Amino acid sequence: MRRGTNLPRMGDFNQSVILDAIRRSSDGLSRVELVDLIGLSPQAVSNITRRLLAEELIVEAGKSGSGPGKPRTILRINPSGRYAIGVHLDPALMTVLLMDLMGVVLHRKVREIPQRTEPGGIIDAIAGEVSALLAESSVDPARIEGIGVAPPGPIDQPTGAVVDPPLLLGWHRVPLRDALAEATGMPVLVEKDVIAAAVAEIWGGGRESTESFVFVYIGTGIGSGIVMGGEVIRGTSGNAGEIGHIVTDCNGPECACGMRGCIAVTCDPQSLVLEAERLGVLNEERHRNGDVADGLLQLCTAADQGNDLAVEILNRAAVRTARAVSVLANALDVDRVVFGGPFWEPLASRYLEVVPSSLLGFRAARSIHPVEVVSTGIGDDVAAVGAACLMLERTLGPRAERLMLAR
Known part of the structure; x- marks a missing residue:
């Protein structure tokens, strides 16, 4: 949770901190609670909340307090404010x-x-x-x-x-x-889709969301969004998080970049579908018009039905993904990895079985702190x-x- 500052000329930042604190609180907050939580003076909190009320960004939502003293007015976000x-x-x-x-x-x-x-x-x-x-x-x-x-x-x-x-x-x-x-x-x-996904996770994570995490985005391609100290790392040009050329298997297929076994040719959904076709798990004509989503769904269904080759393809991809994620987890020292994106759901149950234990073996700080591996709660529309x-x-x-x- 960010705290405000009583320095002069900080009005915009303080207003946004207060608004964010109220938004993250499921039951709303009183002005007194905001003073304690944000660290601003009572007068500053009063002035800012008055402006937010006038702009219809927040509303007064009843009173709280059953003990001695004056009941406190609860402030909540006005969903229709913006x-x-x-x-x-x-x-x-x-x-x-x-x-x-x-x-x-x-x-x-x-x-x-x-x-x-x-x-x-x-x-x-x-x-x-x-x-x-x-x-x-x-x-x-x-x-x-x-x-x-x-x-x-x-x-x-x-x-x-x-x-x-x-x-x-x-x-x-x-x-x-x-x-x-x-x-x-x-x-x-x-902004890039992976950065948008990470921003959604911050907004949807609630008051208890972790401050530092990696969002692994699985769509037509694979990328990552990086959050440190509650803010998305965008990089010099706004293109941070490109992980397609991390090598996950030095004996893997050749990539267009000249290396072998990059994420782009070992882990993304299209690569998995092509591998399934090559090994005969999928007939190339079974998925309509070469649709990757349809092919991935058929591959996952085959694995669920006990097809050994399908299981092998997906488990190998999960371990390769864990290797790539470990590079990020070791470099950034985060405490959570969040998976999501439009092609994540068919892979979720199998990856959440394989990735955490594989990731543990690749991490440098495994004996110091754990890394939680979870699915986004926002769903396929996260970007x-x-x-x-x-x-x-x-x-x-x-x-x-x-x-x-x-x-």
């Missing part, structure tokens, strides 16, 4: 959703992306889904912070452009942020939820840059 739209752009699927200030998804649309669709066609499709989503809701447009978009990386953060992602063909420096802003007339923020959270976080979250004083 909204955000989240978009997850996976090479196979597009998810668009509308979320309130408490992280509740009010409306959601998912559609497949045909292969070899031009970037302009996809941007137009996103704008159309946003328009349809708003038409279904009764939300005041003035309360929508904007649209957060989570495409695969790499991205050029200053321009909001998507730069040659391996699985989105033809996306060479596509100005996604500006093009979508022009198409919708709304503010747009673009889209995170994209919406990004818009709210930019305006309302207690990020470190708010502490920077102007000269």
Whole structure:
């Protein structure tokens, strides 16, 4: 939990700290509790909460206290105080959703992306889904912070452009942020899907969420989101978390980068499906149009039904994934690893059996502290939820840059 500061000119940061504390409390907080929790003076808390009430970001929700003394007024988030739209752009699927200030998804649309669709066609499709989503809701447009978009990386953060992602063909420096802003007339923020997923985990983790963790994102590709001290590590260019070329098996298949056994050719869903086809577990024509999600589901079903080769493929992939995760866990010294993403669910039960014990063997600090391995509680839409959270976080979250004083 972040604490505020009574230094002058810290109003924006303090306001966001108070708002975040109230949001994370399931029962709400009184002003007295905020003073104790945040470390601000009673006058500062009173002034800030008055502003938040006036902006309808929080509401007074009854009294508490049965002992001596004046009952305390409980403050809670006003879910309808602000909204955000989240978009997850996976090479196979597009998810668009509308979320309130408490992280509740009010409306959601998912559609497949045909292969070899031009970037302009996809941007137009996103704008159309946003328009349809708003038409279904009764939300005041003035309360929508904007649209957060989570495409695969790499991205050029200053321009909001998507730069040659391996699985989105033809996306060479596509100005996604500006093009979508022009198409919708709304503010747009673009961040990588793995960073969005990590942000969603922070927002959805509640008051007791860990401060430092790695989010392992399993979609069409595999990436990671890194959280240290309660904040996402974005890196110099906003592209931190690219782990596709960590070697997990030096005798594995050759990767396009020139090495052998990288995550990109040993652990991602497409690699598992191709291996299953090569070994005869799957007939290449059994999954429709080469659909990776369908092939992965069939592979996992075969393993559940006792197919020894399918079990071997998945167990080997789980151990390889644990090796890659151990590199991150050892380098960053985190206490939790969270798995999620659109292709995670079919793998979850088997990976959660194999990865924790395998990870233990690879970790340097295993005798000092454990590392918890869990599934995200947010579900398959974690990147889209995170994209919406990004818009709210930019305006309302207690990020470190708010502490920077102007000269």
